[in-house]
Amino acid sequence: MIFLDLKIQSLTLEHLSALLELDKACFDGLWTMDGYRRELESPNSHFLGLFSPYSSSELLGMGCFWSILEEAHITILAVHPQYHRQGLGQVLLYSLLKRASDRGLERATLEVRASNQAAIALYQKFGFKTAGRRPHYYKDNDEDALILWLSDLQQPKFLKTLDDWQIMVSDRLS
Structure with missing residues (x-):
């Protein structure tokens, strides 16, 4: 998938060091090298990277989901802090949902x-609804997590919505 020369592609073990660098910039080391390696090697894991049009090695963002039965469980979505508020999170989220729907x-x-208002606003923009709360989910600060859901990925209405989002995302980037 390409948006204004940005390139979205599946990530492989070749991208491991770039993933670790992006993780450090975004999360200060949330996942380990072994954690990323497991994700990249898992047949149930779909890991996408967003690359700069100016450098085939510059990883601007990443997103991953697990296929569990008929569900896409999004495990990570991150854009390098230097590129926040430019619509790249929308590109990644759209790409993950499109891939999930296609599968x-x-x-x-x-x-x-629960405190990440920017991420919550992004997910709500794409139709996610709050389904619950996981108390003390994040071990670094004991913060709660909100559980968000999006249903009907195979319904004609959602497929039309995907087309609308592609236009919205492209417009946001241009």
Whole structure:
């Protein structure tokens, strides 16, 4: 998938060092090298990277979901802090949902820090609804996580919505 020369592609073990660098910039070391390696090697894990049009090695963002039965469980979505507020999170989220829909998955879910208003607003913009709360989910500060859900990924209305989002995301980037 390409948006204004930005390139979205599946990540492989070749991208491991770039993933660790991006993780450090975004999360100060949330996942380990072994954690990323497991994700990249898992047949149920779909890991996408967003690359700069100016450098085939510059990883601007990443997103991953697990295929669990008919569900896409989004495990990570991150954009390098230097590129925040430019629509790149929308590109990644759209790409994850498109990939999940293309794979026949029916729902998407994720956890997000209750205090992360920017991420919550992004997910709500794409139709996610709050389904619950996981108390003390984040071990670094004991913060709660909100559980967000998006249903009907295989319904005609959602497929039309995906087309609308592609236009919205492209317009946001231009």
